[in-house]
Amino acid sequence: MTESTLKSVFTLETESQTYKPIAHNLNASEAVEQFNADPRARITDQPERHRTPDAAKCKICKKAAEVLTSAHAETLSGAEQADAEALSAQESESD
Ligand SMILES: [Zn+2]
Numbered sequence: 773m774t775e776s777t778l779k780s781v782f783t784l785e786t787e788s789q790t791y792k793p794i795a796h797n798l799n800a801s802e803a804v805e806q807f808n809a810d811p812r813a814r815i816t817d818q819p820e821r822h823r824t825p826d827a828a829k830c831k832i833c834k835k836a837a838e839v840l841t842s843a844h845a846e847t848l849s850g851a852e853q854a855d856a857e858a859l860s861a862q863e864s865e866s867d
Contacts, residue, residue, distance in 0.1 A: 778818040779803035780827070782837050783810065789848065791840040793833030796822050814840060 781795040781803055795806070796818060807813040816836060824830040 776800055778821055780816050780818050780822075780833055780836060781807045782814045782816070782833075782840055784812040784814070784844065786812070789841075789844065791837040791844065793827040793830060793837050796827040796830055796833050816840075 776799055778796070779798045779800055779802075780793060781798065782791040783794050784791055791814065794813070795803070798806070803815045807815055818832075822830050822832050824832075827833050
């Protein structure tokens with residue numbers, strides 16, 4: 773039996789709005805069991821096993837966390853823009 777796809781898990785830090793690696797080298801069922809209930813956790817596929825024991829110190833995971841963070845930042849700035857437009861529309865209406 774071949775090894776099933778490994779998973780890395782990242783969590784969104786609410787204060788900094790950045791993703792941090794919290795676990796890696798998990799199999800799919802471990803990842804789901806431990807983190808599926810966490811709305812801030814992001815579970816991603818790993819192409820291969822990472823050698824660093826600690827996910828927080830893993831270079832590959834840090835890189836992946838940066839990618840998630842920048843994607844998240846883009847989503848946020850898009851949302852803020854929409855909010856600002858909605859707000860200015862509201863203001864001009866009530867005025
Ligand atoms: Zn890793």
